[in-house]
Amino acid sequence: MFDKLFQAQQKAQEIKQRLDNISVFGEAEGGLIKVVATANKEIKEITIDPIFLSNADKEELEELLVVALNKAMTQAENVSQSEMSAASQDMLGGLGGLFNQ
Template identity: 75%
Template sequence: MFDKLFQAQQKAEEIKKRLDTISVSGEVEGGAIKVIATANKEIKSITIDPTFHEGADLEEVEELLVVAINKALQQAENVSQTEMQAATKDMLGGLGGMFGQ
């Protein structure tokens, strides 16, 4: 039983490492503001088109930046959930043998 739990812990660590390598993005205004994050919800970069920046006021840029960040984080959450669900399904299949299933 402890072997299975140890394997589950190892699998969770593998998933976390894999999520660090998956990039997601959030864009607004046709890509004028773009946020790149990992599937582990770590923001890697923020890009603001200089032409857009020149024509926008600070409040507008700030509001759109929040929207772009939230889009990227939502994509990261979706990817993370999908990966975890797949791993949980695999682990539960393996644990079924412990309970005679």
């Protein structure tokens, strides 16, 4: 039983490492603001078009940053859930041995 728990912990760590290496993206206003994050929801980069930046007011910039960040976080959540779901299926398949099935 402890073997299975250890394997589950190892699998979770492998998923976390894999998610750290998957990039997700969010953008607003046709790409004037771009956000790059990991699937573990860590922001890696924010790019703002310099011409847009020189013409934008504070409120507009803040609103568009929120849009781009939320899009990246939504994408990260979707990737994370897909990875966890696949891992859960693998682990559940292996749990049958715990109950002599």
